[in-house]
Amino acid sequence: xxxxxxxxxxxxxxxxxxxxxxxxxxxxxxxxxxxxxxxxxxxxxxxxxxxxxxxxxxxxxxxxxxxxxxxxxxxxxxxxxxxxxxxxxxxxxxxxxxxxxxxxxxxxxxxxxxxxxxxxxxxxxxxxxxxxxxxxxxxxxxxxxxxxxxxxxxxxxxxxxxxxxxxxxxxxxxxxxxxxxxxxxxxxxxxxxxxxxxxxxxxxxxxxxxxxxxxxxxxxxxxxxxxxxxxxxxxxxxxxxxxxxxxxxxxxxxxxx
Amino acid sequence: xxxxxxxxxxxxxxxxxxxxxxxxxxxxxxxxxxxxxxxxxxxxxxxxxxxxxxxxxxxxxxxxxxxxxxxxxxxxxxxxxxxxxxxxxxxxxxxxxxxxxxxxxxxxxxxxxxxxxxxxxxxxxxxxxxxxxxxxxxxxxxxxxxxxxxxxxxxxxxxxxxxxxxxxxxxxxxxxxxxxxxxxxxxxxxxxxxxxxxxxxxxxxxxxxxxxxxxxxxxxxxxxxxxxxxxxxxxxxxxxxxxxxxxxxxxxxxxxxxxxxxxxxxxxxxxxxxxxxxxxxxxxxxxxxxxxxxxxxxxxxxxxxxxxxxxxxxxxxxxxxxxxxxxxxxxxxxx
Numbered sequence: 347x348x349x350x351x352x353x354x355x356x357x358x359x360x361x362x363x364x365x366x367x368x369x370x371x372x373x374x375x376x377x378x379x380x381x382x383x384x385x386x387x388x389x390x391x392x393x394x395x396x397x398x399x400x401x402x403x404x405x406x407x408x409x410x411x412x413x414x415x416x417x418x419x420x421x422x423x424x425x426x427x428x429x430x431x432x433x434x435x436x437x438x439x440x441x442x443x444x445x446x447x448x449x450x451x452x453x454x455x456x457x458x459x460x461x462x463x464x465x466x467x468x469x470x471x472x473x474x475x476x477x478x479x480x481x482x483x484x485x486x487x488x489x490x491x492x493x494x495x496x497x498x499x500x501x502x503x504x505x506x507x508x509x510x511x512x513x514x515x516x517x518x519x520x521x522x523x524x525x526x527x528x529x530x531x532x533x534x535x536x537x538x539x540x541x542x543x544x545x546x547x548x549x550x551x552x553x554x555x556x557x558x559x560x561x562x563x564x565x566x567x568x569x570x571x572x573x574x575x576x577x578x579x580x581x582x583x584x585x586x587x588x589x590x591x592x593x594x595x596x597x598x599x600x601x602x603x
Numbered sequence: 604x605x606x607x608x609x610x611x612x613x614x615x616x617x618x619x620x621x622x623x624x625x626x627x628x629x630x631x632x633x634x635x636x637x638x639x640x641x642x643x644x645x646x647x648x649x650x651x652x653x654x655x656x657x658x659x660x661x662x663x664x665x666x667x668x669x670x671x672x673x674x675x676x677x678x679x680x681x682x683x684x685x686x687x688x689x690x691x692x693x694x695x696x697x698x699x700x701x702x703x704x705x706x707x708x709x710x711x712x713x714x715x716x717x718x719x720x721x722x723x724x725x726x727x728x729x730x731x732x733x734x735x736x737x738x739x740x741x742x743x744x745x746x747x748x749x750x751x752x753x754x755x756x757x758x759x760x761x762x763x764x765x766x767x768x769x770x771x772x773x774x775x776x777x778x779x780x781x782x783x784x785x786x787x788x789x790x791x792x793x794x795x796x797x798x799x800x801x802x803x804x805x806x807x808x809x810x811x812x813x814x815x816x817x818x819x820x821x822x823x824x825x826x827x828x829x830x831x832x833x834x835x836x837x838x839x840x841x842x843x844x845x846x847x848x849x850x851x852x853x854x855x856x857x858x859x860x861x862x863x864x865x866x867x868x869x870x871x872x873x874x875x876x877x878x879x880x881x882x883x884x885x886x887x888x889x890x891x892x893x894x895x896x897x898x899x900x901x902x903x904x905x906x907x908x909x910x911x912x913x914x915x916x917x918x919x920x921x922x923x924x925x926x927x928x929x930x931x932x933x934x935x936x937x938x
Contacts, residue, residue: 397831420833428831435686437823438878444824450817451833456881457614502832 348411349374350506350537351396355405357561358391365391367561368405373554375505378532379539380548383558384584389541390431392558393508396539397428410505423451427502429495429509433483441486441494442479445470448501469500472527474520488515496524500531507531509540513547525551545584545600559583572598614882621889628893629668633660635900637907662798667790667896667913669798670854671864673805675891677850678865679872679884680812683819684843685752688870692851693862695752696733696759701855702786703763703770704729709782710774720797722785726856730848733759738844788861788914790899797857804853808846809888815839819880861914864891867921871928 349372358366365388373379381389394400396407398414407414409425417425427448448469449462458466470476475493478486483494492515499507509528513521521544528538529551539556542548548555549569557565557580565580572590581588587603633656634640640660644652674692681690692698704725713721737755767786771779812819818839821829826836855861868891872883895913898920902911 397827399827399830419830419835423831423833426831428827430825430827433825433828435824436688437682437686438873439820439824440878443820443879447821447824447828447832450821456817 349408350410351539352408352411353392353396353405354407356392356395356402356407357404358388358395358400358402364561366395366402366558369558369561369563370405371556371563371566373537373539375535375537376532377537377554378529378552379537379554379556380552381539381541381556381558382543382545382548382584387558388561389558390510393428393510393539393541396506397426397508398422399428420451423502423504425504426506426508427499427504429499429507429512431510431514432491433495435483438482438484440479441475441481441483441490441497442466442470444483444494445479445498445501448498448503451502465501465503466497469497470494472500473497474523489517489520492516493520493524496527500527505536507536507538509538511541511543513542513544521547545588549598549600555580557583569598614877614879617876617882617886621886621893624893625668625672625889628896629664632664632667632896632900636660636903637910662793662795663790663899664896666793666798666801666857667899668892669802669805670790670858670861670892671895672888672892673809673850673854674861674865674895675868676809676812676884676888677847677854678891679869679880679887680819680843680847680850681865682869683823683880684840684847686823686825687753688873689866690753691862691865692847693860693865694756694760696737696756696763697730697848697851698855698860698862699760699763700729700731700733701726701852702729702860703766704732704852705785705856705859706767706770706782709785710770710778712778720856723797723853723856726852727849729763730852730855733763734844734848784912785859787912788859788917789910789912790858790895793857801853801857805850808849808853812843812846812850813884813888815843816880816884819843819884823878823880859912859914861895861917863914863917863921864895867925868894870925874928 352372353369355368355370356366357364357368365386369388369392381392383389391400395402398419409417409422414422445466446458446462449458449465453459453462467476470479473493473496475490475497478490478494483491486494492512496512499509507528512528513524516524525547528540532538532553540552549572552569555565555567555569555572556563564583567580578590581590581600588600589603590598590600593599638655640652640656645656678691681692681695682688704727705722708721708725737752737759771782774782818829818834821832821834822836822839830836869883869887872886872890876886877883895917898916899913902913902916905911
């Protein structure tokens with residue numbers, strides 16, 4: 347099997363504070379990974395490294411079977427798209443203009459082609475923000491913004507989607523919609539890696555849980571094996587007050603004591 | 604602009620309009636001035652009409668068009684790079700550095716150096732010293748922080764202002780008068796050779812800036828946003844700062860520091876036409892040039908035979924208008 351993403355012994359520190367020590371995992375087409383961990387466990391840092399925003403101090407990252415350093419930035423951006431937690435801009439772009447920027451890596455045309463517009467429309471309809479396309483980004487609510495950013499990510503049509511807390515500002519309906527959409531993307535042959543703190547969303551929609559702790563991948567569990575996995579140590583990493591049970595449908599569910 | 608076709612329609616129309624206004628200003632404004640000029644006498648090359656038109660009015664209008672375009676485009680560029688609608692070469696201190704350099708050459712009484720006006724050399728040297736200081740001062744882990752850039756700019760503005768005051772108090776009466784007049788920002792008739800050099804520099808630099816319009820769009824949203832869409836951010840920012848400083852120093856050396864045009868024109872085009880730099884930047888260049896030329900022409904006719912410098916006219920019209928525009932904005936549009 348060929349892997350879309352291979353992370354080998356990646357280490358990174360901010361100043362003297364080591365965040366990642368030696369993180370290693372591989373993932374391929376059709377997978378939807380939940381990247382879990384406590385605050386400061388290095389989840390966002392790891393996404394930054396895969397996106398190319400930061401260079402790992404040790405170890406290596408390979409994208410689609412080729413070392414990340416051998417890709418040009420433009421080639422990388424056709425392979426990998428990154429959903430930021432938020433954007434801070436003083437300048438008044440409309441939702442549609444922001445989503446349209448996802449098409450830039452694919453063409454040198456001055457203005458978007460009809461094909462680009464189809465991608466933009468499709469992405470905005472799938473994330474349910476097409477009705478807001480003419481609104482200024484800054485005038486949108488937190489949830490609407492998040493949907494626009496997700497549409498921008500989809501319009502980029504990369505094979506690997508890195509999502510930094512994609513559901514944080516969404517209401518429950520849209521959280522479920524967002525994760526359903528990402529699972530659809532994975533089923534269509536993409537690789538999605540989402541940072542999240544919502545363990546039940548992760549258990550319900552993701553195919554695999556990657557738990558970062560102490561700078562390494564402490565646990566790497568397919569969600570289908572969460573029940574049979576005797577070691578419940580990964581749960582204790584988050585809080586001692588968590589227990590795992592089942593929904594009436596038999597899927598795992600985490601409840602709080 | 605509900606469909607792609609309609610969008611490019613709006614874009615194309617605004618672009619065409621801005622070019623028309625620019626051309627119209629170039630054709631009409633030289634005829635505006637204190638004394639009437641007879642076309643018949645101009646065609647017969649008769650003095651003084653022919654000389655007034657060709658030697659004074661045309662060169663002055665062209666200078667206003669080129670300098671206004673350059674300063675406005677530089678404003679739009681810095682706003683995109685710093686993601687801040689208030690960033691201009693003025694707020695960054697680049698304008699102040701160029702002014703200090705130019706004022707130093709005026710105070711020293713130098714005029715030309717191998718046919719090049721020395722204010723140019725002074726302005727360029729000033730602008731680039733500030734650029735090195737400002738960017739050097741705000742580099743953090745190989746990244747430029749917009750916030751410290753603006754803060755450094757404010758500090759540099761006051762230091763340069765202090766030096767300018769010192770220089771003009773040591774300069775003699777007449778020189779300190781020409782410094783004061785230069786500082787207001789006036790468009791004076793200039794030789795066609797310096798105009799030609801300025802135009803060439805401005806067109807090449809603006810061409811480079813315009814060609815990167817898609818990248819400015821991305822950068823205006825965020826550096827990571829740009830990097831994750833294929834832009835090499837560090838290199839592009841470096842080239843952007845150099846290009847912007849060349850535009851500012853080139854224009855300011857001949858006109859004096861006219862800061863306002865770089866704030867008001869991008870703001871209006873962004874809110875009225877489009878924030879998309881592929882449309883915004885060419886529109887800003889053409890409208891900015893036309894606006895400065897218009898203010899210069901207005902300054903010639905309101906109180907003849909006295910002339911009000913273009914910088915003062917621009918501030919008098921533009922200031923209240925900008926305040927009015929900002930007050931008109933609906934709160935939700937405030938980003």
